[in-house]
Amino acid sequence: MTQPLSRLLEHVLDGEPAIGDEIDEIFRRADRLRRRRIQALIGAGLVVVAVIAAAGYALTSTLMPTAGRPAVPAVSAGSAVPAGSAVPAGSAGVPRGTAGSTPRPSTGADPVLGLLAPIVDGRKEHIYPRPPERGNGWRQYSVTDQDGTPRGTVAVAVYATGKNVCFPVLAAPHRCARVEWAPAGVVYVRYDDEKDPDWQVHQTIARRISDGRTIALMATGERGDDNAAAAKPGLTGAQIEQLATDRRLFDAFGKDEDCFGPSSGACPAFKVPVPSTED
16 A cells, blocks of 8 residues: 655655765856856846936936036127237337237127228228227227238217208318218218328218217328328228218217217317317
């Protein structure tokens, strides 16, 4: 009825190594188990690192979207030359042969310069504020060649005049000059003097009929050399006329600016002064 004990126990050791190799097989199994555990730990560690990195990137992108991006400098749309251009040597207040460090302001910050700069730059020259550079109703600039050689000064002023302004006649101080008509209701007289080798002048005085505002714009050559070539203005008489009769030049000054006002004593010295109002 019952089987012998040896038969009952003979299947217990199925799959076990032979008696002679049982010790080596035990160590081999233990080594394989250890390697599997190490591989499992390494794999789990890599997964944790990947999850941390992905979470960090997501948080950085969400909370600080611009972190690490270089700032883009703002560019002035109206600027004609780089803002770091230096004030030329030979300008008033800057000894000849030395370089100033004052940058030319943006043409957006100085609407008068915004109108002058394209004309001057088109002649392959440069224009900069000339100290003293501005006041109530007036501006003053230096012009240089590409190599920095001074080409004189451009001065402009605005005046609040009345209806009956008399444009002067150089040869007859007590007479009024006959005006020329420019578009958009602007009358003007052009004064050019290229005979003086020390101070050649291109000047236009223009008046806007609608409100009586009067502009004086003058380009002169570099003074003091008694040299006709050096004294030649940086802008031609035709260019000065074009600029002075441009309605935008009247509007480039503030509504309350007037060189007859409190700072009239600091206004530029024009070759042909703007006459006072005659109502």
